[in-house]
Amino acid sequence: MSASPGRFITFEGIDGAGKSSHIDALAAWLRQRGHTVVCTREPGGTGLAERLRELVLHEPMDALTEALLVFAARRDHLLQCIAPALARGETVLCDRYTDASFAYQGGGRGLEPAILQGLEQWVQQGRSPDLTLWFALDPALAAERRAAARAPDRFERLDAAFFERVHAAYAARAVADPKRFVRIDSAQGRDVVGQLVLDAVLARLQA
Ligand code: TYD
DSSP states (O other): OOSSSSEEEEEEOOTTSOOHHHHHHHHHHHHHTTOOEEEEESSOSSHHHHHHHHHHHHSOOOHHHHHHHHHHHHHHHIIIIIHHHHHTTOEEEEEOOHHHIIIIIIIITOOOHHHHHHHHHHHHTTOOOSEEEEEEOOHHHHHHHHHTSSOOOTTTTSOHHHHHHHHHHHHHHHHHOTTTEEEEETTSOHHHHHHHHHHHHHHHHOO
């Protein structure tokens, strides 16, 4: 499956697609089955990366600066948190990873894919997720859900066209890598989505 003994599962989707509560539920389910689970997020997951997250989410900047900061955060996160946990044989559940950079900085902001591919190679050095759960939701529906939530950050304030592009970029990545991606239909009720998540993990990783 991968070079490391642990499993690396990432969660992706546009803001409002509702992935966060399912990460916690999956972690609880895996722990009940005896797995040691690390729940983390991007940008973030280490002291340095959380400071970079604050900048990315709240300071105005151009698309390339944004990409450089999320990949800098990712480098620290991978070295300090993700890779050591996987080497110990633990399961890492990460709320967003490099697919988010391709979707938001690439699809959303229009940054060239070649720049992101270069950063990906430098920063990740081949450490891709074993499984990526893409919470797919119609951007209009996601916007309704966002409107009912807390105060928006820099991304959540962006317009419908931005989220259409982000959604399309996720869809393209899922199609390009069907072995790694599982599409979760987030328009379903919470219980159904939770079951889809468990089914995907069981099917793909024999948890
Ligand atoms: P999110 O994961 O949705 O956290 P919360 O649930 O607290 O809102 O927010 C992180 C934001 O960062 C999200 O809008 C997408 C953005 N982001 C990027 O633009 N590029 C990236 O590479 C990553 C990891 C996130």
